[in-house]
């Protein structure tokens with residue numbers, strides 16, 4: 001009896017020690033990157049939410065803007081004060097700055113190891129997802145190494161070789177090689193299947209398929225980005241659904257997981273200076289973060305959520321020219337009904353988008369990126385590491401630190 005009691009005490013002490021240690025470490029990590037999402041994109045989305053409930057003089061918080069930790073990250077690349085998405089993605093994935101247009105390589109073209117590989121090697125499951133092509137710059141920075149971000153086919157091959165458990169959102173860009181090629185190359189879809197990946201085309205298929213390695217895309221056989229949320233057909237796959245599906249796959253791992261989700265269409269919309277698309281993509285991104293936040297509430301001591309951007313796109317401002325004027329109510333004129341001609345006209349006509357930006361007094365200063373710092377929000381295990389001023393290269397190191405993984 002005495003022996004049983006002492007064994008019990010030892011076992012209990014061991015359990016307490018283990019849980020005590022692990023409660024300080026992040027076991028489940030969500031890394032959200034709003035491509036091109038600067039402070040003003042976020043304020044614009046918050047102003048839109050307030051305006052929707054009838055208050056034209058307020059800003060309602062998003063899920064992630066309520067996170068307790070806030071920092072700022074500098075974004076310049078190794079070659080330019082204004083970064084491109086592949087250099088920024090490389091910094092955010094590997095902790096090393098590189099030249100614009102390079103991917104997962106240092107300025108001397110030496111390959112860099114992304115935290116996704118380090119974390120995967122440590123036994124965690126890994127998922128990478130985006131609203132644009134899955135071999136586009138930001139997701140690719142987590143698994144590929146190439147002197148050119150535009151080399152989509154070999155980048156796609158590296159994705160397949162990574163062996164990460166989940167990919168989702170957009171499909172492959174250039175799935176049979178560059179369109180300039182006379183002879184198409186073997187399809188990346190087929191190569192992925194041969195390598196043990198199962199495609200789930202849509203959520204219905206996803207629900208039926210139980211597999212270890214999965215690629216979740218839209219229902220039809222298709223490649224490239226998801227459609228813009230503003231004006232898209234009902235039932236279109238969105239980032240929140242992809243994150244939710246990823247969690248179902250990744251949480252089967254006993255060790256934990258690392259999930260990177262990119263709001264890639266925020267950048268596309270801002271490059272076009274399309275105000276409504278920018279607002280809707282930012283809100284869509286926030287809904288994906290909300291899925292992670294629900295998970296966090298179930299595992300608050302073991303979950304870390306980091307939300308940031310790779311750079312700012314468009315130089316958007318709330319107000320343009322003199323006069324303290326900013327009025328989103330004019331956007332109501334464009335019906336949000338999917339069958340509305342107004343929506344289609346707005347989404348397809350640059351002059352109409354510009355007309356409404358002007359009426360709402362929203363300024364856009366460029367069709368490219370800007371060099372300003374971006375926000376960083378965090379909640380959960382290790383979130384304090386992301387407070388204050390930091391460089392984009394600090395973020396992946398601090399994620400590994402929060403997980404207790406050497407990087």
Ligand SMILES: [Zn+2]
Pocket residue numbers: 036085267268271313369
């Ligand atoms: Zn961009």
